[in-house]
Each structure stands twice: as structure tokens, then as C-alpha cells.
Amino acid sequence: xxxxxxxxxxxxxxxxxxxxxxxxxxxxxxxxxxxxxxxxxxxxxxxxxxxxxxxxxxxxxxxxxxxxxxxxxxxxxxxxxxxxxxxxxxxxxxxxxxxxxxxxxxxxx
Amino acid sequence: xxxxxxxxxxxxxxxxxxxxxxxxxxxxxxxxxxxxxxxxxxxxxxxxxxxxxxxxxxxxxxxxxxxxxxxxxxxxxxxxxxxxxxxxxxxxxxxxxxxxxxxxxxxxxxxxxxx
Numbered sequence: 001x002x003x004x005x006x007x008x009x010x011x012x013x014x015x016x017x018x019x020x021x022x023x024x025x026x027x028x029x030x031x032x033x034x035x036x037x038x039x040x041x042x043x044x045x046x047x048x049x050x051x052x053x054x055x056x057x058x059x060x061x062x063x064x065x066x067x068x069x070x071x072x073x074x075x076x077x078x079x080x081x082x083x084x085x086x087x088x089x090x091x092x093x094x095x096x097x098x099x100x101x102x103x104x105x106x107x108x109x
Numbered sequence: 110x111x112x113x114x115x116x117x118x119x120x121x122x123x124x125x126x127x128x129x130x131x132x133x134x135x136x137x138x139x140x141x142x143x144x145x146x147x148x149x150x151x152x153x154x155x156x157x158x159x160x161x162x163x164x165x166x167x168x169x170x171x172x173x174x175x176x177x178x179x180x181x182x183x184x185x186x187x188x189x190x191x192x193x194x195x196x197x198x199x200x201x202x203x204x205x206x207x208x209x210x211x212x213x214x215x216x217x218x219x220x221x222x223x224x
Contacts, residue, residue, distance in 0.1 A: 042154030090152075
């Protein structure tokens with residue numbers, strides 16, 4: 001079953017722009033993870049942020065976590081056409097992992 | 110409409126034994142993905158199957174691991190001669206015949222402990 005809810009469901013931007021996706025959840029968590037999925041492929045793990053962390057960077061990715069609001073955001077800077085994919089958040093709470101429905105990102109060249 | 114089901118939820122095996130993990134996809138779904146998650150790490154893709162067909166097994170270890178999705182019945186992930194390093198949570202996900210990234214549904218996982 002799903003817990004995280006991504007927002008927006010779909011996002012279309014021009015190459016070079018930044019893309020921000022949000023994830024909200026309901027219960028307390030140990031960590032939150034972001035994944036990417038290209039059409040027809042499995043999920044690829046992007047980044048994990050623990051509940052005691054507020055921000056994490058990896059290359060062009062920046063993830064924030066606000067446990068008081070039970071929300072996280074994924075920012076992709078200087079987007080490229082190759083970033084076109086769906087992005088999922090997943091919450092890990094006491095070894096119970098739940099996924100959101102995903103944000104479909106389209107980056108136009 | 111039942112979600113993706115995995116059983117058992119917890120499995121304990123001694124080193125050298127075999128582990129069989131089952132995944133029943135959602136009704137109408139003919140695609141199954143298997144993932145492995147080590148403690149405090151993200152999911153790692155293992156294999157993608159359609160009915161009676163392995164589409165992508167690029168994430169599967171070359172030895173001891175195999176997966177199948179028969180015409181009838183659940184998908185099975187089989188680990189032979191388990192070792193301690195196989196201890197992990199194994200998740201499967203299913204999606205309908207028309208692939209859409211937002212239509213992948215995950216099961217609750219099977220936690221394998223190798224003693």
C-alpha cells in the first residue's frame with residue numbers, strides 16, 4: 001500500500017530549468033528515500049535522508065526533509081532531457097517501507 | 110482489489126539452505142519486479158519479469174539466485190545455499206501490461222534472515 005504522496009503528479013519543464021517535486025507522508029519515519037524510474041525499467045535509488053537530517057545533496061540533486069510537516073522535497077537543478085522519468089519517494093518506518101504514486105517529470109530539449 | 114502479496118513476510122534460514130520468496134501481483138498485472146534492500150540502504154533492482162519471460166536480470170547475482178514468473182501462480186525468487194550476506198528485505202512490485210511509471214505497486218516485502 002502507498003503512504004507517500006508526491007506532488008505534482010506530472011511536471012513539464014524546459015531543459016536548464018530546475019524541477020521541484022514534493023512528498024508528504026503520514027507516520028513517523030526512520031528515513032525517506034527518493035527513486036527514479038525510466039519507462040519500462042526498475043527503480044533506481046537516488047538518495048536517502050535520515051529522520052535527523054534536514055538536507056542532503058548528491059550532484060544536481062538536493063533533498064530536504066521537514067519531519068514537523070512530514071514532507072520532503074527533491075530538487076533537480078539545471079535539468080536535462082535525460083532527467084525525464086518518474087520520481088518516487090518512499091518512507092521507511094520500523095522496517096515498513098511504503099511508496100508514493102510518483103511524479104512524472106518531462107524535460108523538453 | 111487485493112494489493113501485491115508477498116509471503117512469507119519473515120523467513121529464517123541457516124547457511125547453506127534454500128530460500129523461496131513468493132510474490133503474487135495485483136489482479137490484472139503481468140509484470141513483476143524484484144528488489145533487495147540491505148539495512149539502512151535503498152532498494153536495489155534485481156530482476157524484471159513478465160509471464161514466462163525474464164526481461165531484465167541485470168541486477169541479479171550471477172550465482173545462487175534465480176527468478177521465475179510462471180503462466181499460473183506467483184513469481185518466485187529463489188536463493189540457493191544462502192549466506193549471511195543474503196540477509197535483507199526483498200520487495201516485489203507489479204505493474205499492468207501497459208507500462209506506466211506511476212502504476213508500479215509494491216508488496217510489503219519478505220525479510221530474510223540467514224543464521
